[in-house]
Amino acid sequence: MKDNHRSRTNALHAVVALLPIVAGTLAPALVSAQTASTRISAGTGIQREKVVIPIAEGKWTGPRTSDGQPDIAGHWSNPIANQNNWTDPQGGVPGDPARPNGPAGKREDRAPSRVSDPPDGQVPFQPWARAKQQEFLAYFHNPVRPEYIEPFARCAPGGVPKSFVWHGYEVRQYPGYIVFLFNSGTRIIHLDGKPHLPASIKLWNADSRGHWEGNTLVVDVTNNNAKARFGRTGEFASENVHITERYVFSPDGKRYNYVATIEDPTVYTRPWTATIPARKYTERDETDGWHYEVYPANHDGNEPIDEAYERICVENNGGFGNVAVTTSNAH
Amino acid sequence: MRTILLLAAFLAASAVDSAALAAAPGTKIPRLPSGKPDFSGIWQTTSAADFDLEPHSARKDAQPGPGIVEGDVIPYLPAALERKKKNFDSRLTADPRVKCWTLGTPRGVYYPEPFQILQRDRDLTLVFQFGNSVRTIHTNGTRHPIETDNEFWLGDSRGRWDGDTLVVDVTDFNDETWLDRAGNFHSTKLHVVERWTFLDPDTLEYAATLEDPDVFSRPWKINVILNRHREKNFQLIEDYCYTLDYDQYYPEPTTNAAEPEATDRAAAVRPASP
Numbered sequence: 112m113k114d115n116h117r118s119r120t121n122a123l124h125a126v127v128a129l130l131p132i133v134a135g136t137l138a139p140a141l142v143s144a145q146t147a148s149t150r151i152s153a154g155t156g157i158q159r160e161k162v163v164i165p166i167a168e169g170k171w172t173g174p175r176t177s178d179g180q181p182d183i184a185g186h187w188s189n190p191i192a193n194q195n196n197w198t199d200p201q202g203g204v205p206g207d208p209a210r211p212n213g214p215a216g217k218r219e220d221r222a223p224s225r226v227s228d229p230p231d232g233q234v235p236f237q238p239w240a241r242a243k244q245q246e247f248l249a250y251f252h253n254p255v256r257p258e259y260i261e262p263f264a265r266c267a268p269g270g271v272p273k274s275f276v277w278h279g280y281e282v283r284q285y286p287g288y289i290v291f292l293f294n295s296g297t298r299i300i301h302l303d304g305k306p307h308l309p310a311s312i313k314l315w316n317a318d319s320r321g322h323w324e325g326n327t328l329v330v331d332v333t334n335n336n337a338k339a340r341f342g343r344t345g346e347f348a349s350e351n352v353h354i355t356e357r358y359v360f361s362p363d364g365k366r367y368n369y370v371a372t373i374e375d376p377t378v379y380t381r382p383w384t385a386t387i388p389a390r391k392y393t394e395r396d397e398t399d400g401w402h403y404e405v406y407p408a409n410h411d412g413n414e415p416i417d418e419a420y421e422r423i424c425v426e427n428n429g430g431f432g433n434v435a436v437t438t439s440n441a442h
Numbered sequence: 443m444r445t446i447l448l449l450a451a452f453l454a455a456s457a458v459d460s461a462a463l464a465a466a467p468g469t470k471i472p473r474l475p476s477g478k479p480d481f482s483g484i485w486q487t488t489s490a491a492d493f494d495l496e497p498h499s500a501r502k503d504a505q506p507g508p509g510i511v512e513g514d515v516i517p518y519l520p521a522a523l524e525r526k527k528k529n530f531d532s533r534l535t536a537d538p539r540v541k542c543w544t545l546g547t548p549r550g551v552y553y554p555e556p557f558q559i560l561q562r563d564r565d566l567t568l569v570f571q572f573g574n575s576v577r578t579i580h581t582n583g584t585r586h587p588i589e590t591d592n593e594f595w596l597g598d599s600r601g602r603w604d605g606d607t608l609v610v611d612v613t614d615f616n617d618e619t620w621l622d623r624a625g626n627f628h629s630t631k632l633h634v635v636e637r638w639t640f641l642d643p644d645t646l647e648y649a650a651t652l653e654d655p656d657v658f659s660r661p662w663k664i665n666v667i668l669n670r671h672r673e674k675n676f677q678l679i680e681d682y683c684y685t686l687d688y689d690q691y692y693p694e695p696t697t698n699a700a701e702p703e704a705t706d707r708a709a710a711v712r713p714a715s716p
């Protein structure tokens with residue numbers, strides 16, 4: 112175990128992980144933890160959209176990198192919600208003591224489940240696995256045992272696929288590699304044709320081998336250590352999980368949809384599909400403390416350059432629950 | 443005219459010690475399409491630098507090594523030397539490495555685990571296997587942030603090209619990291635100037651000058667060789683070392699989950715693995 116408060120800076124992960132932000136303005140605690148945050152604008156929330164805009168697979172007509180890949184480098188974030196709830200993304204964490212009556216309004220007024228198949232929007236768990244997920248969720252706000260504390264709250268990487276619903280992230284692109292610099296964890300996708308790691312090696316971010324099909328980055332994901340839950344609602348896979356990701360980029364390069372087929376016969380009754388949209392952020396966007404956490408670079412040019420600082424999580428070692436009851440609600 | 447050019451070249455070459463070692467003229471080194479040297483690849487030192495930057499004989503927890511400090515001795519201020527000695531005495535538990543904290547700069551470069559450089563014209567991304575931490579060296583003409591109290595684990599790195607040598611100015615450090623396993627340390631005022639130079643396509647010379655007015659009496663230099671990993675299909679294997687302390691609590695849920703044995707890596711002395 113590490114000490115609390117390792118650093119006076121870069122404690123963002125711990126702070127943000129514990130803020131029950133769902134919508135509305137950013138909590139003061141978050142803003143004060145930022146440096147050079149002068150461009151943070153009020154009124155920007157995590158939840159900016161309620162629908163997933165379909166993007167068809169097809170040819171790529173946009174700009175390309177020097178080695179011929181569709182150029183997708185830059186900053187991205189999902190506009191729907193954080194990882195509070197996998198299947199009702201804008202519904203908050205069930206059992207949140209701060210919201211005893213659950214989310215306001217009707218289910219159809221919120222964004223759809225991230226489970227786009229089966230049609231009912233639910234992960235097709237085997238009965239024992241459903242019980243495990245429900246058990247984790249039941250203790251989420253009252254983690255009486257260490258295993259009920261989300262490893263993510265202790266700085267573990269978000270893993271696949273949760274990293275796509277946790278803060279904005281940066282994509283850097285190279286001949287042979289695409290690198291995701293997530294807010295919590297770093298993932299290197301190999302485009303170099305080399306084989307997967309030996310099956311005995313299990314990793315938080317799994318092992319990723321990708322190739323391009325037109326506007327779609329196709330990534331085969333194995334070697335997942337399956338320790339990261341998909342969200343605070345506790346959905347999970349086992350080490351046997353095999354994920355096939357299709358990142359479908361829009362012709363203007365401003366959006367992509369993450370469409371992942373998730374197979375795991377030890378946990379699910381059938382393969383299922385997760386869909387998570389993302390939109391690109393550039394210097395034309397306002398920075399904020401969640402989607403676009405960048406700072407203006409110090410340089411002589413006239414064009415603004417935004418840059419992200421190092422992302423190093425500071426150990427918190429606290430359960431979500433014991434902070435959720437002491438932090439004022441943002442909604 | 444030719445004589446003048448040759449003289450200029452000679453003077454330029456002798457201006458820097460390391461130039462004597464630098465890739466011989468005509469040696470092909472990897473280059474980006476822009477013509478700049480391309481350091482992309484997976485690198486690792488075979489030196490014993492991380493055990494102790496200074497010359498040292500064998501210890502239970504360290505292989506012997508000739509040291510990588512120019513002049514052999516780190517020029518500590520008196521009070522700082524006392525602290526260094528305390529660090530040394532408690533190194534088996536106090537070294538941030540055994541807590542799996544981010545190694546910092548320059549330690550990550552000569553730590554005995556591989557790191558990968560991914561390079562574009564605008565920046566170099568260094569991914570260290572230990573902790574899977576990421577350091578960006580900006581090479582787009584930007585300067586250090588105007589605010590100087592950021593206190594980064596890896597510092598703020600701004601690079602420029604001096605011929606085929608990448609010169610990196612690193613500031614804005616926190617004081618949580620050590621320089622090696624022997625308790626050598628620094629304050630938030632650490633300032634590192636690195637020089638990265640190809641010796642041949644598979645070998646880099648890494649030289650750095652360290653200064654810190656709160657800890658050292660004068661700037662001092664280190665110099666280490668980095669070798670390219672050329673094993674078939676070699677790649678980084680993410681090492682989120684700090685998660686191992688709580689790994690035992692997260693078996694993947696199964697119908698009959700068995701409790702895996704707890705591992706206490708923090709207490710283990712890790713051998714070098716070059």
